[in-house]
Amino acid sequence: MTVSTKSNWALCVCYETMTVSTKSNWALCVCYETMTVSTKSNWALRVCYETMTISTKSNWALRVCYETMTVSTKSNWALCVCYETMTVSTKSNWALCVCYETMTISTKSNWALCVCYETMTVSTKSNWALRVCYETMTVSTKSNWALCVCYETMTVSTKSNWALRVCYETMTVSTKSNWALCVCYETMTVSTKSNWALCVCYETMTVSTKSNLALCVCYETMTVSTKSNWALCACYETMTVSTKSNWALCVCYETMTVSTKSNWALCVCYETMTVSTKISTKSNWALCVCYETMTVSTKSNWALCVCYETMTISAKSNWALGVCSKT
Structure with missing residues (x-):
């Protein structure tokens, strides 16, 4: 023994109950003694050995992981338990376990929430809603946290609609803070969803027909120099003839x-x-x-x-x- 607890027989007892090839690692026994939980008799908690549901029962790394912790929560065995239930390739990242413990939601079993937590590059790590939104994503942009951040800053009643978040990210205009642009994106029924000018125009409308995206569509297809004149789009919508594609009609209307x-x-x-x-x-x-x-x-x-x-x-x-x- 090279530790300062020679007088503690528990260390020797634990040493003898070891059935793996790491008997020379006293840290495992020392950790046993420093436990502050009421389950000292349960080795599963100490070494995450018994609660393992994977085929690595012989892997002492679960116990060793306890010793290599560099955070201030060594007394929290849940960190070791969480370590074992991890199914991601970031087992060496303790922050994942720490975040696991600080969760106050009912999704503790979902590691993706913690993984995403670590890859965050924004200053809102303490906001679990960002992690939850991350998990409910059904798009292929899970690696983009801006989608989650925008989710949180939403002031509309469509938080469950990811398309709004996706559209938020693809914006190339300087109005990212304006959710109306995303809302309009979703209500579009035309085949030009990829054209943000439609949403921008939607926002700059000064007429009482904001709910009619056809006005925005017409706005974009204009080939004249009167894009700033909404009357042209308004006239476009009120047309009852079969020449809607002819802007000259709207231009003439205005002049x-x-x-x-x-x-x-x-x-x-x-x-x-x-x-x-x-x-x-x-x-x-x-x-x-x-x-x-x-x-x-x-x-x-x-x-x-x-x-x-x-x-x-x-x-x-x-x-x-x-x-x-x-x-």
């Missing part, structure tokens, strides 16, 4: 200076012009207005409207003059 904004036929007619004056007369709404007020069967003939506008007589209300002009 209208007449009192017939609610009449989409004006925009439709604007786009369906087949005459060579489509460009030079785009700013002239009178052509579309006239189109709508036509009561003859020649609505498809833009020449009538063109002639209508170029008339210099006071008989503009007389379509016969327009027809005459055409002929």
